[in-house]
Amino acid sequence: MRPVDDGAGLARRDWPEGAAFIADFGEHLTGYLSFRAVPVNSVADSPIRLRLTFGEVPTDVAEPLYPYSGWISAAWLPEEIVTVDDLPAVFRVARRHAFRYVKVEVLAASRRFGVRFEAMTAHAVTSARTEPSPLPDAYPEWIRRVDLVAQRTLRDCLQTAFEDGPRRDRRLWVGDLRLQALASYVTLRADDVVKRCLYLFAGLPRSDGLVNGCVYERPEPTYGDTTTLDYAALFCVTLQEYVAATGDLACGRELWPVARRQVDCLLARLDDTLLFHDSGETWCFIDWAFGLDKSAATHGVIVFTLRRMLALADVLDCAEEVAHYGPLVDGMSAAARAQLFDASRGVYTSGPEQQVSCAAQAWIVLAGIPESRDIAQAALRNALADPAALRPITPYAYHYIAEAMLACGMDGEALELVRSYWGAMLDAGADTFWEAFDPADPLASPYGDIHANSYCHAWSCSPAWLFRARGLGRPAGEAA
Amino acid sequence: MRPVDDGAGLARRDWPEGAAFIADFGEHLTGYLSFRAVPVNSVADSPIRLRLTFGEVPTDVAEPLYPYSGWISAAWLPEEIVTVDDLPAVFRVARRHAFRYVKVEVLAASRRFGVRFEAMTAHAVTSARTEPSPLPDAYPEWIRRVDLVAQRTLRDCLQTAFEDGPRRDRRLWVGDLRLQALASYVTLRADDVVKRCLYLFAGLPRSDGLVNGCVYERPEPTYGDTTTLDYAALFCVTLQEYVAATGDLACGRELWPVARRQVDCLLARLDDTLLFHDSGETWCFIDWAFGLDKSAATHGVIVFTLRRMLALADVLDCAEEVAHYGPLVDGMSAAARAQLFDASRGVYTSGPEQQVSCAAQAWIVLAGIPESRDIAQAALRNALADPAALRPITPYAYHYIAEAMLACGMDGEALELVRSYWGAMLDAGADTFWEAFDPADPLASPYGDIHANSYCHAWSCSPAWLFRARGLGRPAGEAA
Numbered sequence: 038m039r040p041v042d043d044g045a046g047l048a049r050r051d052w053p054e055g056a057a058f059i060a061d062f063g064e065h066l067t068g069y070l071s072f073r074a075v076p077v078n079s080v081a082d083s084p085i086r087l088r089l090t091f092g093e094v095p096t097d098v099a100e101p102l103y104p105y106s107g108w109i110s111a112a113w114l115p116e117e118i119v120t121v122d123d124l125p126a127v128f129r130v131a132r133r134h135a136f137r138y139v140k141v142e143v144l145a146a147s148r149r150f151g152v153r154f155e156a157m158t159a160h161a162v163t164s165a166r167t168e169p170s171p172l173p174d175a176y177p178e179w180i181r182r183v184d185l186v187a188q189r190t191l192r193d194c195l196q197t198a199f200e201d202g203p204r205r206d207r208r209l210w211v212g213d214l215r216l217q218a219l220a221s222y223v224t225l226r227a228d229d230v231v232k233r234c235l236y237l238f239a240g241l242p243r244s245d246g247l248v249n250g251c252v253y254e255r256p257e258p259t260y261g262d263t264t265t266l267d268y269a270a271l272f273c274v275t276l277q278e279y280v281a282a283t284g285d286l287a288c289g290r291e292l293w294p295v296a297r298r299q300v301d302c303l304l305a306r307l308d309d310t311l312l313f314h315d316s317g318e319t320w321c322f323i324d325w326a327f328g329l330d331k332s333a334a335t336h337g338v339i340v341f342t343l344r345r346m347l348a349l350a351d352v353l354d355c356a357e358e359v360a361h362y363g364p365l366v367d368g369m370s371a372a373a374r375a376q377l378f379d380a381s382r383g384v385y386t387s388g389p390e391q392q393v394s395c396a397a398q399a400w401i402v403l404a405g406i407p408e409s410r411d412i413a414q415a416a417l418r419n420a421l422a423d424p425a426a427l428r429p430i431t432p433y434a435y436h437y438i439a440e441a442m443l444a445c446g447m448d449g450e451a452l453e454l455v456r457s458y459w460g461a462m463l464d465a466g467a468d469t470f471w472e473a474f475d476p477a478d479p480l481a482s483p484y485g486d487i488h489a490n491s492y493c494h495a496w497s498c499s500p501a502w503l504f505r506a507r508g509l510g511r512p513a514g515e516a517a
Numbered sequence: 518m519r520p521v522d523d524g525a526g527l528a529r530r531d532w533p534e535g536a537a538f539i540a541d542f543g544e545h546l547t548g549y550l551s552f553r554a555v556p557v558n559s560v561a562d563s564p565i566r567l568r569l570t571f572g573e574v575p576t577d578v579a580e581p582l583y584p585y586s587g588w589i590s591a592a593w594l595p596e597e598i599v600t601v602d603d604l605p606a607v608f609r610v611a612r613r614h615a616f617r618y619v620k621v622e623v624l625a626a627s628r629r630f631g632v633r634f635e636a637m638t639a640h641a642v643t644s645a646r647t648e649p650s651p652l653p654d655a656y657p658e659w660i661r662r663v664d665l666v667a668q669r670t671l672r673d674c675l676q677t678a679f680e681d682g683p684r685r686d687r688r689l690w691v692g693d694l695r696l697q698a699l700a701s702y703v704t705l706r707a708d709d710v711v712k713r714c715l716y717l718f719a720g721l722p723r724s725d726g727l728v729n730g731c732v733y734e735r736p737e738p739t740y741g742d743t744t745t746l747d748y749a750a751l752f753c754v755t756l757q758e759y760v761a762a763t764g765d766l767a768c769g770r771e772l773w774p775v776a777r778r779q780v781d782c783l784l785a786r787l788d789d790t791l792l793f794h795d796s797g798e799t800w801c802f803i804d805w806a807f808g809l810d811k812s813a814a815t816h817g818v819i820v821f822t823l824r825r826m827l828a829l830a831d832v833l834d835c836a837e838e839v840a841h842y843g844p845l846v847d848g849m850s851a852a853a854r855a856q857l858f859d860a861s862r863g864v865y866t867s868g869p870e871q872q873v874s875c876a877a878q879a880w881i882v883l884a885g886i887p888e889s890r891d892i893a894q895a896a897l898r899n900a901l902a903d904p905a906a907l908r909p910i911t912p913y914a915y916h917y918i919a920e921a922m923l924a925c926g927m928d929g930e931a932l933e934l935v936r937s938y939w940g941a942m943l944d945a946g947a948d949t950f951w952e953a954f955d956p957a958d959p960l961a962s963p964y965g966d967i968h969a970n971s972y973c974h975a976w977s978c979s980p981a982w983l984f985r986a987r988g989l990g991r992p993a994g995e996a997a
Contacts, residue, residue: 054590080733080742082686083590110534110563112625118598120612122687123735131611132600145592206562207602253560255603262560 038095044157051077051151057142059098065137065468065493066161067193067203071129074121076150081124083147089130091115092138093204093492094466096480100488107486113205114488118144124152133162135193135203135493137468165192165225172504175512180504183459187501190469191220194495195227198234198254202472202491208261209234210251211268212322215275216436216499222282223505231279232288238272239295246298248272250320265322266306267335269299270342277349289353297359300346303339304365311365311372313339315388323396324434325473325483329427330394333377333387337400340369344405370406377401383415384423394427395420396434399441413445430475430483432458432497440499443507451503452510459500470497518575524637531557531631537622539578545617545948545973546641547673547683551609554601556630561604563627569610571595572618573684573972574946576960580968587966593685594968598624604632613642615673615683615973617948645672645705652984655992660984663939667981670949671700674975675707678714678734682952682971688741689714690731691748692802695755696916696979702762703985711759712768718752719775726778728752730800745802746786747815749779750822757829769833777839780826783819784845791848792856793819795868803876804914805953805963809907810874813857813867817880820849824885850886857881863895864903874907875900876914879921893925910955910963912938912977919979923987931983932990939980950977 040061042050047060074085092098097115105111115136121128136159146152169188172181194200198209199217218231238248241260250265252258273296280289307313313336315321321331323338343362350356377385377397384393385401398416407413417438420426429435435458442451461476472494475481482490503509508517520541522530527540554565572578577595585591595616601608616639626632649668652661674680678689679697698711718728721740730745732738753776760769787793793816795801801811803818823842830836857865857877864873865881878896887893897918900906909915915938922931941956952974955961962970983989988997 080739082741084592085590086592110565110625110627112564112566112600112627114625117600120592120597122612123733126736132602145590145594147590147592253603256606259560261562 048155051153053151054146060139062159067135068161072157073127073155075125075153079149084122086120086145088142089117090140091134091136098138098140107484107489109484164195180510187498191498193493202494205491208251213496215271217495219502220498267338270338273342274345277345311368324429330388330392333397334400337404340404373406383419399437402441436499469493528635531633533631534626540619542639547615548641552637553607553635555605555633559629564602566600566625568622569597570620571614571616578618578620587964587969589964644675660990667978671978682974685971688731693976695751697975699982700978747818750818753822754825757825791852804909810868810872813877814880817884820884853886863899879917882921916979949973
């Protein structure tokens with residue numbers, strides 16, 4: 038990228054039909070673009086037609102968006118073709134975009150005038166009440182940068198609900214919500230939005246009572262006909278953490294039946310030995326990695342959830358109601374140890390092919406299934422060291438590896454994981470953290486075309502929580 | 518064109534990505550399109566992107582607009598690429614269009630749903646207070662149709678000012694205004710808009726006092742840096758006719774100095790023999806016909822204008838102020854007879870090449886220059902019969918041939934001209950009359966691409982005036 042002028046300079050240039058430039062707003066934001074288009078050298082004797090391409094990252098604006106090879110709709114591609122009448126005119130792009138860069142191409146204008154773009158302005162929108170504030174100077178610089186970028190990611194996804202990505206899908210997903218809520222409790226404190234999101238899920242279950250994996254807020258709250266079993270479990274976890282973070286017992290009590298219903302639905306899917314198998318009937322997400330077997334990881338999610346439900350029941354004074362969860366935790370843990378642990382390789386396997394994946398180890402560890410901390414640490418280390426083990430491709434799953442590492446005392450390795458994964462995004466120029474990132478293949482996309490990727494995706498904002506709530510990377514002498 | 522369903526049927530179909538249909542609103546209109554886009558078979562998990570092409574005539578929507586070969590800006594091409602979020606949604610196209618047909622192409626949508634278009638609605642806008650009403654049944658059917666289509670043309674151009682064409686240029690031009698005003702006095706009676714337009718021109722002269730050929734109303738009234746000498750003259754004619762039609766002497770008096778200034782500027786351009794020569798320094802329009810020499814025609818326009826100024830001065834009680842115009846009419850007429858008349862061919866010629874054109878005969882006749890009615894009639898007949906004579910390509914110039922014919926008693930030939938020219942547009946399927954039409958080459962364009970043509974262009978609405986005010990085609994026994 039070669040800067041050719043500053044912002045004030047833009048308003049001194051004019052552009053004929055066929056010309057193009059890229060405006061760099063210096064920082065990622067979610068919002069609206071406006072400008073004043075002014076004809077130069079003549080009264081405007083025609084409208085102008087522009088193509089505006091909104092870039093979260095340079096590849097969005099430096100490469101053509103077409104031909105598009107993705108398998109999700111090209112309607113997501115971040116461009117607008119607009120025609121502006123009656124120049125000089127202030128034009129505000131009606132649709133919200135997520136961007137740092139805007140490529141402006143003058144597709145058509147009369148040859149009698151050039152177009153000057155004045156007051157090119159990005160109007161950022163967020164529900165965050167405050168701007169991100171950095172960690173103390175005592176933290177290493179890279180940590181402070183990861184933390185700030187994580188907070189900006191959260192800020193730009195924090196709208197009337199926690200969106201997964203402000204470019205795409207602009208929806209509220211349970212899995213993303215948990216990580217956003219955690220980061221929010223220690224940074225932007227949008228507790229009210231967390232609460233709103235919990236009610237959106239609770240109010241839009243499917244007929245069997247499972248909350249949907251995602252809900253749409255607009256044009257009116259609607260469930261997304263996508264149910265995700267691990268996400269349904271995480272609804273309970275998110276509620277427990279919300280009550281813990283805010284003390285909002287009334288909300289906890291009101292939504293308690295919804296949380297219980299998730300657990301009941303999940304427990305009904307266990308086999309006679311109390312093991313969960315991904316039948317494919319209802320989606321388990323865990324990660325986008327191709328070929329991932331999700332049975333073991335989802336088993337871990339359910340146990341993790343049962344423990345949190347017990348904790349929530351204590352706070353809500355209804356422990357007797359779920360007294361049977363305790364023995365289920367033990368039974369499910371024993372089943373996993375007996376059937377999933379491969380003692381010879383020191384890892385937990387998943388599915389009939391006995392697949393080894395990093396995600397499965399993470400959830401098994403977070404569920405407290407390993408008999409000892411050593412076994413837990415070894416499982417994580419063995420999977421990460423095994424070139425044949427399935428590695429995740431999303432920050433979402435990387436988060437759970439880091440969270441699992443912290444849960445079993447691998448703080449140094451957790452920090453190194455964050456440095457090598459989130460830090461690598463920073464090194465690649467990230468202003469906000471991305472939906473998907475495979476360090477081994479940075480141009481990969483889960484959707485078949487990187488222009489369909491979301492480069493500000495809230496499930497990647499969790500390092501702010503890891504640093505602040507879990508003490509990751511905290512310098513000696515720094516207060517918790 | 519093959520109708521596949523009626524309007525109600527549209528709302529029963531749905532269209533996947535890649536599909537397209539053409540909606541026919543049955544009549545040309547100027548206005549806004551809206552519809553409700555509804556996802557079918559699934560909640561909408563993506564936006565949709567549509568290309569909307571607005572057709573005044575079938576070629577607009579039946580042929581691709583690109584590649585575009587016109588020399589005026591492609592920004593005029595009547596299409597919108599719009600992206601609609603959060604379905605189901607009501608979408609209203611922000612820009613005004615002129616159309617009967619709308620081609621809807623679903624450029625992109627998620628494969629999970631089809632798009633149903635409900636309540637596809639055209640919201641027509643006009644300043645006309647009433648709908649066109651037809652001529653009495655006693656008139657021949659073709660005349661009644663030409664009259665009605667002329668009125669619809671006027672209605673759709675009649676906005677906050679008289680636009681030349683609601684698709685393009687959407688501007689107020691003096692030449693168009695005169696014909697629109699005349700048609701309006703005998704049909705839709707938008708006298709207030711005529712008055713407003715006169716003041717717009719009067720208020721936006723160039724520095725020497727000549728009114729501009731066109732003015733822009735938006736974003737604020739601005740002159741169009743295009744001065745047209747014959748149009749400047751017609752400002753006076755339009756004012757005279759406005760006062761005659763409305764009796765609004767106050768307006769006549771207030772704008773009288775502006776009209777006088779036009780005449781003074783024009784007279785200053787005569788040579789010592791009182792003949793006008795088109796120096797090319799300031800544009801004369803007359804017609805779009807390629808190669809047209811405009812000196813003789815513009816000379817006729819000026820004499821025609823002087824006569825109307827004398828008439829206006831009488832009404833305004835200021836005849837003495839322009840007493841010198843009378844001798845100038847005589848002198849300019851004599852100069853034209855002496856220098857432009859080719860007695861051997863019985864036509865008036867124009868310019869150093871002694872070009873013979875139909876437009877020149879028309880204006881010379883309208884100016885009352887020929888010594889007798891026979892000479893006038895012969896000049897028009899000779900030019901029209903001469904295959905080498907330059908023929909016009911716009912309804913504007915054809916109007917003046919018809920008006921000239923009526924002025925010298927060629928009523929039957931005037932009617933036949935209207936039948937063969939405007940009637941041919943009807944035969945070609947016109948819902949409104951066109952900016953340009955060469956019966957010998959119906960797909961011709963003054964702009965190098967028929968998709969740049971305007972197919973509702975107000976300077977073609979004058980037959981309504983010819984029929985109603987000038988008695989053209991009036992059946993025996995029909996009241997004037």
